[in-house]
Amino acid sequence: MTTTRTAGICSPTYRRLPTLALASPEDHVRELTDWVEHASVVRGGTAERRAWNSAYKWLRLAQGLRTMTFNMSYDDGGMCSAGGDFDVVWSEMMEAWQPHLVRLGYLRAALEGFARVLHPDGSQPVAAIERAEHQLFGRPDAWPVHAREVAEHLATHTSVRADGTDAVVASGVAQAIHVHRQTAHGLAGIPEPTNDANMQIFAAGYDEICAAREASTVVLLGIQMLLGAAVDEGSAAAFDDKYLLDGMWIPDSSGGSRWVDDEMPYSEFLAVLHLSPGEPPEF
Template sequence: MTTTRTEGVCLPSYRTLPMLALAAPEIHVRELTDWVEHASIVRGGDAEQAGWEHAYKWLRLAQGLRTVVFDMSYDDGGMCAVGGDFDAVWSEMMEEWQLHLVRLGHLRAALEAFVRVLYPDGSQPPAAIERAERHLSYPLSGRPLHVKEVVEHLATHTMDQAGAPVSVESGMAQAIDVHRQAAHGLAGIPEPTDDGGMTVLPAGHNEICAAREASSAMLLGIQLMLAAAMDEGSVAVLDEDKYLLDGMWIPDLTSGSRWVDEEMPYSAYLALLHLAPGEPPEL
């Protein structure tokens, strides 16, 4: 029996756009962590400052996650070749799935820590995100770019109610549910499949995709909450600019995009940090 590595069958179109694509969670969290490092809560006392640092460290933990290693073999010395192929593919599947789930857990911890600092009245995360979303007045349908698509795609995995209003808050609720299912042992454990021709094929594409998109929804929720806090004046950014390294595409006022390869204020970058840089324009 042989093993075959196949591309995941679940790759939303907003991740493959030539420009203005949604960044992968590991890149998204890196940029969000960098932004938080250059910002600070400006109201309250030592307890609030400590809470802000605590939330930041949870983001740093999510940002620092690189790999999760699994070995699903029994290692009993008597494994046949077929069983060895199965366990090797299963190990790779578990590594990818659990990598996204572990990151999702860290992001939920960061979210709840930020909620406690920014909404000390005891609001729960979905309610806090809904309040932030209601407070802001984004020019593009009231939401950051791609959030509608992320929420709608995540709903295909969580079996959310069809026709429900699309919002960052609803995406947040779905993301929390993905984490809850795994944390409480309710999520099914995917296993590789056999195509009948002595070939072991990886599976679990839907589970992996759900965990990945839930992480993006969680990040977008934190991002929106920080934007509302900055608009309210409870969070301020330092007087430093974000250097865009090799540049990136950003939305323009005509619903298109433009290439920027210079510095921009961190306050402006908050609305863009979830976008993949993209390839520079041809000269």
């Protein structure tokens, strides 16, 4: 039997950079949850604060998801060894795929909640993110790093587009919602392992796993853009400073990166919180 783990097979460039690499969804959502915990909606009353807290709790659920365990074996008393190998690999595939899909559902709920509280005019999430995208256009200090690249990569996994929008991140969020909807409606195909002529079993489903992971990431980035626009216009505010415990690389004004190992305002941290800290520089 050959068991090939599915993680890392579809690995976009922005996840492999030596500095400013995109963090994994589980690390990304943890930092975004921390940001929201230190922020609040400014405009509105009790109902708006309650809605904000509800959206925050959906983020907390997504942040709390770490692993899922599957046992895809079907023991009928007469299974051959190849069948057992198939089920072991299939279980590993589901353990790699399903956490991203479950996380995507939680993140979509959080996105819907933030869109409702920040856009009481009834704007749908994609339209709200499109407005935020146009508002932050040309603002590298407020634009989440790699947001465009993630949306463009997700487009390689799905042909869905947001009708009538030229906003690439909003279009990416529309694609992510489609990925979630396909699963919720039972329309998504469930990948299975494959085998070769020698009956060795190999993992498959790389595209499905990558699509679910990048869909979760683009929704997180969409939430960041929504919050960034809200901070920009004064309808939300972040408090205190973010203490970078181990330091991290952040973009600099020249298009490169600089190492920061102290505190930075949470309002500035919003655009870079999804980056992997990276190794510290050698002085």
